[in-house]
Amino acid sequence: MKTSLFQKLHPYLSNQQFMSLVGNLTVSAMSIISVSLLFRALPAREIGLWVVFMTAVGLADSFRAGFLTTAFIRARSGATPARAAEVTGSAWAIALAISGLLGLLNLGGWLVFGHSADAATALLLRWFGVVVVATLPYFMAACVMQSAMRFDRILYIRLLSQGLFVLGIIALIMTGTTTLNRVVYAYVGASAGTSLLMLAWGWAGAGSLGRRSAACMRELGHFGKYSVGSYVGANLLRSSDTFIINYLLGPAPLAVYNLAGRFMEIIEIPLRSFVATAMPAMSAAFNLGRLPEVARLLRKNAGMLTWAFVPVILVTMLVAELPVYLIGGPKYQHTEAANLLRISMALALLYPIDRFVGVTLDVVNQPRLNLVKVFLMLAVNVVGDVAALLLFGNIYGVAFASLPTGIAGFVFGYVHLKKHLPLSVRGIMSTGMQEIRLLGLRFLSKAAAVLKPG
Secondary structure (H helix, E strand, C coil), X not given: CCCCHHHHHHHHHCCHHHXXXXXXXXXXXHHHHHHHHXXXXXXXXXXXXXXHHHHHHHHHHHHHHHXXXXXXXXXXXXXXXXXXXXXXXXXXXXXHHHHHHHHHHHXXXXXXXXXXXXXXXXXXXXXXXXXXHHHHHHHHHHHHHHHCCCHHHHHHHHHHHHHHHHHHHHHHXXXXXXXXXXXXXXXXXXXXXXXXXXXXXXXXXXXXXXXXXXXXXXXXXXXXXXXXXXXXXXXXXXXXXXXXXXXXXXXXXXXXXXXXXXXXXXXXXXXXXXXXHHHHHHHHHHHCCCHHHHHHHHHHHHHHHHXXXXXXXXXXXXXXXXXXXXXXXXXXXXXXXXXXXXXXXXXXXXXXXXXXXXXXXXXXXXXXXXXXXXXXXXXHHHHHHHHHHHHHCCCHHHHHCHHHHHHHHHHHHHHHHCCCCCCCXXXXXHXXXXXXHHHHHHHHHHHHHHHCCC
């Protein structure tokens, strides 16, 4: 019996890393589509307000994710069914408590500042708590599926949430009713719809809530108290530019700055995918006492990505005006966006090693060092941003301030991780090149096998 082309391809297409990459690629593509639609449908000022709103929501989500995600994956990866249910139930209890606390803070802020706040703050106070609750079940579902390495289901979850949002924006544009408030309605509706389906399908593991235990909650909380700082700090590091530009220059320049940053998804997509698949494997190796394997996985993933990013960065720097036009449309051409994109892409060469060093510090049970690393970078970035804006009065200064920020984090993380693992930049780059060569040879071999008749 002849084997079909699909049957030959299936083992490769169902590979975990491939599924993770496809998931991140698809979701990021849909995110770029939604952003592109919004840039064309809303004026620059309202785009700036939307960016501030989503940045603040992302900051809250990073608090919840930071407290739970890494601790949850470390505790649940490879666990027995009984232990997995205990960890899931305990994580749900913590997630509910965090979401309730954030909701109460939102209510208090709305009662005190709701009628006197500026436009960005008023939008946030009106919807912040609603978004936190609406996204909780599908956040938990994604955590459960990542710990089980079910990246196919993570793809479905993300496709559902982003797809519903994109459809909502398209409906608004086609009916000529696009406003900032209605865009928020579409976002909340997409999040709530996805969460309801996760509960109905049982993917979120909400039924395990009764299996929670105080001991497991303390265990997750003990690790989470450090990792939450790293997550929140990393989010603050990304969002500090947004808040500083918004309050010193206004929402319109923020729209231009954010447009340049949207194309950085081309770097973040593979980076998130490799981190998502490597972290459970690194955690399992560390739990079994296999430190050389942890170091090998770091060298392999960080090295491969660094080499892979070099041509992407060079090409993007040469044609930076094209992605700016594709995402933002003609009204953002000949603005600072293209040069901001070039600066950001040049700095991206540091990202793979820096990101994997941070993740590995968590994996080898040194979340405190990762916390210090992130807040060191945050401090350098805030000081650099404010100084650059006061000195130059434009958004170029914010982009250039990212250079000392990246160098400070890179050096701190690298120096401290070397105390726990055998590590060198030369070793990372050498291993990365070897892995790319092996990957190329395997690809050619598998391609020949797939295309072989019969």
